[in-house]
Each structure stands twice: as C-alpha cells, then as structure tokens.
Amino acid sequence: MKTICWKCKREMKSVKDDFHGFSIAGWKCPKCGEIIYDERAIHPILEYFKMKAENKGITATVGVLGESKILRIPKIAEQIYRIGKGDKLRLQLEPEGISIRIKA
C-alpha cells in the first residue's frame, strides 16, 4: 500500500520513528519530512499514557497450565509490543521483583 504525502503528493517512505520513547512504524515524506504514524501502533501507546495519567497500574494475572504457572500478558502490552505465541521474553530477577524485556 502506498502512502502519499498530503502536502507534496510525494510517495512516503516507511520508517521506524520514536513516539514518546516507543519505536513505532510510520511513513515519512522524503521532501517535507511530514510523518504519519500507524494508527494501530499509536492507539495502545496513547491508551497506556492515559492509564498512567489516571494512576491505573497495569497488572498481569498468574494462571495455571498443568504444573506450570503462566503469566497472562495484558492486552495493552500485547498490542504495544506485538507479543505473539512463542515469543521469548527475557526475565530479569531482581530483589524487588521481575522485570520483563521484550527482545530476548
């Protein structure tokens, strides 16, 4: 799908751009530098900032699968990081808790 700059009518290039610290997909005009973000990528990030502003914490519920404990990834995290089945997340065990890194 081609994305055309509304100002210069030039074809925009697909880029990765920084949006509030998150790297998201977008399109950039090679002439005027106008950037359009992928709406599906932006929406969960805005939602997250809204939750943060309202002081709503994001929680993950522990479930049980056979002998294992499983951690349910909240929908908003799934959308922001595009987490899918089989993805490997790196856990860092710290005295005060577990932190999860997306890139294994």
Ligand SMILES: [Zn+2]
């Ligand atoms: Zn342009």
